[in-house]
Amino acid sequence: MITKKTYKLFIGGKFPRSESGRVNDVLDQDGHHLANLSQASRKDFRESVVAARKALPGWAGASSFLRGQILYRIAEMLDGRRAQFEQELEALGYRDVAEEVQDSIDLLIHYAGWCDKYQALFSSVNPVASSHFNFSSPQTTGIVAVAPAPGLLGLVSAIAPIIVGGNACIAHTDLVGISFAEVIATSDVPGGVVNLLTGERAELLPEFASHMDVNGILLCSDDCEERRMVELESAENLKRVSLQSYTDLKADPYLILAFQEVKTTWHPIGV
Numbered sequence: 616m617i618t619k620k621t622y623k624l625f626i627g628g629k630f631p632r633s634e635s636g637r638v639n640d641v642l643d644q645d646g647h648h649l650a651n652l653s654q655a656s657r658k659d660f661r662e663s664v665v666a667a668r669k670a671l672p673g674w675a676g677a678s679s680f681l682r683g684q685i686l687y688r689i690a691e692m693l694d695g696r697r698a699q700f701e702q703e704l705e706a707l708g709y710r711d712v713a714e715e716v717q718d719s720i721d722l723l724i725h726y727a728g729w730c731d732k733y734q735a736l737f738s739s740v741n742p743v744a745s746s747h748f749n750f751s752s753p754q755t756t757g758i759v760a761v762a763p764a765p766g767l768l769g770l771v772s773a774i775a776p777i778i779v780g781g782n783a784c785i786a787h788t789d790l791v792g793i794s795f796a797e798v799i800a801t802s803d804v805p806g807g808v809v810n811l812l813t814g815e816r817a818e819l820l821p822e823f824a825s826h827m828d829v830n831g832i833l834l835c836s837d838d839c840e841e842r843r844m845v846e847l848e849s850a851e852n853l854k855r856v857s858l859q860s861y862t863d864l865k866a867d868p869y870l871i872l873a874f875q876e877v878k879t880t881w882h883p884i885g886v
Contacts (some may be wrong), residue, residue: 620652621651622650623793624809624812625668625793625794625796626659626774626812627663627806628666628800628804629805630800631659632653635658637819639652639748643707644706652673654813656818657819657822660700660826662756663812664709664826667807668807670765670783679734682778682781683728683730683781684727684861685803685851686723686726686775689802690723690800691782691802692798692801693716693719693723694796697800701716704767715768718863719772722771722772722866725773726775726866726871729776732779733753733802733871733872734752741879746884747883748882749880751878752880757830757831758785758830759784759829759830759832759874760785760823760829760831761787761832762816763787763792766792767792767795769863771795773786773859773864774786777871780872782874783808784808784833785829787812787820820845823850824845824848825849830848831857831873836856836858837861
């Protein structure tokens with residue numbers, strides 16, 4: 616049996632209750648009470664942005680080797696708790712639960728391997744008509760808000776390429792995703808690098824898009840109105856916007872590049 620409890624939010628490496636005090640009933644596929652899920656407010660989101668901004672310099676400045684080791688550790692911890700996640704997914708009505716958990720583990724390992732390779736793939740030496748070397752290389756974008764597809768794999772496939780690139784993130788999630796926060800919390804991920812909020816997607820998404828200290832947003836949605844709202848609200852501070860289908864994202868290094876800035880350096884050639 617899954618222990619029935621009230622799941623809290625995950626902000627700054629801690630598990631606070633929502634300041635609103637609101638909770639939602641989560642029912643299993645048979646309509647039975649499964650758990651209480653905190654309903655995050657706009658204030659909870661703002662506190663997540665503060666936590667992410669505080670954590671960003673250390674994470675962006677960490678070595679590629681260290682970030683890869685931490686991603687691999689997340690995979691190890693998830694592997695050790697696969698029975699719990701399979702049980703939760705099954706209770707919520709997901710199919711092929713063993714495959715979903717295994718795919719999530721494999722995806723984390725995949726992106727762990729990219730931590731020290733994507734820079735070489737996406738960097739370049741550019742031809743210029745002067746006596747200079749000209750180099751372009753990817754740099755961290757900053758704080759990325761994430762509205763992923765539901766389920767464990769939906770969350771993992773959205774946040775993994777973002778944190779590989781040295782970004783901090785704030786993601787909306789469901790019961791399985793907030794259980795995954797316990798894996799994050801025990802996997803050497805610095806507090807604030809990953810922040811997870813449960814609650815009403817329609818309430819939080821406009822805040823994700825309009826907040827002036829959020830540098831990018833990943834939206835997994837097939838809803839045209841939702842996509843349009845995010846693009847319009849994000850234009851105010853020129854956020855990077857990545858629009859994806861409402862499904863699990865495939866392993867792809869270009870998802871890392873989606874939230875990287877390109878830094879170009881000029882260096883004079885000595886005579």
